[in-house]
Amino acid sequence: MSKQLNYMSPVLNGNIKVPGDKSISHRAVMFGAMAQGKTEVTGFLAGEDCLRTIDCFRQLGVQITQDGGHVTVESEGMNAWREPAEVLYTGNSGTTTRLMLGILAGTGFHSIMTGDASIGKRPMNRVLNPLREMGADIRGREGGQYTPVAVQGKTLKAIEYTMPVASAQVKSAILLAALNAEGTTTIIEPVPSRNHTEIMLQTFGVQLSQEDSKIEISGDQQLKTANVEVPGDISSAAFMIGAALVAEGSDITIEQMGTNPTRTGILDVIKAMGADFELVERDGAGEPSADMTIRYSKLVGTEIGGAVIPRLIDEIPLLALVATQAEGTTVIKDAEELRVKETDRIDAVVTELKKLGADIEATTDGMVINGPTKLNGAKLASYGDHRLGMMAAVAALITDGPVEIDDVECIAVSYPNFFEQLESMIR
Incomplete structure (x- = not known):
């Protein structure tokens, strides 16, 4: 099923809790x-x-x-x-x-x-x-x-x-x-x-x-039962973070978002790009979490590569979109892993963002994006990949004209109520 989006320069405001990690x-x-x-x-x-x-x-x-x-x-x-x-x-x-x-x-x-x-x-x-x-x-x-x-x-x-x-x-x-x-x-x-x-x-x-x-682990160990409280998924929260960063005037809070240091590479990158955000840590054992407030920001290009890549590999499609609105050049490298995800995410991201008018080129291990660029409406493919589907939906917030996305059902893989939450914040 396809979905047509025509948000017409919305402002996002409100508090949400994204699905569990x-x-x-x-x-x-x-x-x-x-x-x-x-x-x-x-x-x-x-x-x-x-x-x-x-x-x-x-x-x-x-x-x-x-x-x-x-x-x-x-x-x-x-x-x-x-x-x-x-x-x-x-x-x-x-x-x-x-x-x-x-x-x-x-x-x-x-x-x-x-x-x-x-x-x-x-x-x-x-x-x-x-x-x-x-x-x-x-x-x-x-x-x-x-x-x-x-x-x-x-x-x-x-x-x-x-x-x-x-x-x-x-x-x-x-x-x-x-x-x-x-x-x-x-x-x-x-x-x-x-x-x-x-x-x-x-x-x-x-x-x-x-x-x-x-890491060392010995065999013959029996697991004992435990109660697990799952924090919000930062990879899902990334799309709301990106939405607030690019939709002018936006100011949102994401509650109880997981902040495991091995997953917070996106926070390091958007900080380097000049994002305006703050974290308030939550109490709890095991996996760390925090409430994050994120606001629309004037961003600058940066280089994304090396040791940070495993800490944000799933967020790269969203970061590529955000980079189209940043001043200067953003280089994403060392991300060959993207070619063996749900689809070849390097080629797919570049192909779809180009349809919107982005200045973006693929490399063997990533992509190069020049910005800021005004994006236009277009018909986009999700490739049956939930993260590409959500990237396309966030892009629709800032396009001049409607965006139609095919196979939006794939988003339910990780974010069943994605559109409901996104649209609940539109003012």
């Missing part, structure tokens, strides 16, 4: 299913991706009830899981697919996993290589590089693995496999990536050690 929601269900007993999750993101995770564990025999943002997981532990009678379907969720590979590799049964057409094009070899070093038996298309994949669970062995690129999904898959491995597994990251898995494993009673870029 997608990464944390996935892990809360997974770890609750691995633990023995009852786990309560509040603030859960009831988006398509996270619902696929729930469905997968239900097929393994785990009792899960979900009512909006409240989820109860009741499990007898991994040893009580049953072999799934049907193929595990992960939809569009790369997190579900890759982390489940690590979990299923150490079980005692056979399972098959597949996703939608987009997942079928996303390479799994970065996860499979270390898992196979641990002794995992995983097979599929082109040597198991693409779904569907079949996993024959077996006892694994610990490894020391130096990751070629920073990836929270790959790291997490290894950590989860390591729980069913004999010995102590060591992971060395080139630069820190999202650490939601490490934080939550400790919340569920798992012992691990971290020193600089090295």
Whole structure:
């Protein structure tokens, strides 16, 4: 379904709470299913991706009830899981697919996993290589590089693995496999990536050690149940942040937004660009959060690359749009990871923003944007990618003329009430 937007230079004002963090929601269900007993999750993101995770564990025999943002997981532990009678379907969720590979590799049964057409094009070899070093038996298309994949669970062995690129999904898959491995597994990251898995494993009673870029975890550890409060997803909040920055006169507050330091690269970048915002920290254990007030700002171009990239990889489409309104040149580099997301986000972002009149060019590992540029209305493609769909919607706030976006249903993957919240702030 397509949607036409004609906002006509709106001002945004108000307080909102964005949906729960997608990464944390996935892990809360997974770890609750691995633990023995009852786990309560509040603030859960009831988006398509996270619902696929729930469905997968239900097929393994785990009792899960979900009512909006409240989820109860009741499990007898991994040893009580049953072999799934049907193929595990992960939809569009790369997190579900890759982390489940690590979990299923150490079980005692056979399972098959597949996703939608987009997942079928996303390479799994970065996860499979270390898992196979641990002794995992995983097979599929082109040597198991693409779904569907079949996993024959077996006892694994610990490894020391130096990751070629920073990836929270790959790291997490290894950590989860390591729980069913004999010995102590060591992971060395080139630069820190999202650490939601490490934080939550400790919340569920798992012992691990971290020193600089090295993580060590021993096998034969049983997860204990825990209650998890999921903060707002900063990757979803990014689109509201961007909307306030570019819509003249805007002033909004985003409540209880997750501020895990491995995810706040966007805040570093917009600060360098001259954004006017402030954070008020919230109390709470585990994952940090804050209330963020963000206002329309006159921005300047900047360089985005290096160690900050893993901390904002999902926010780059939005930052590219924001950069079209900044004075000067913005260079995004070291972001090759974007080419293996839901779509090739480098080419897709450049193609769609050019339709609006942006001065933007793709490079092998990013893009170059010159601004400020007046944007015009156009018909845009979402590519079935939720973040590109939301980028297009934010662009409609500042275009001279309407913007039509195809396949807006894809936005429900991470932000089911996106349009409702955005339009509730328009004054």
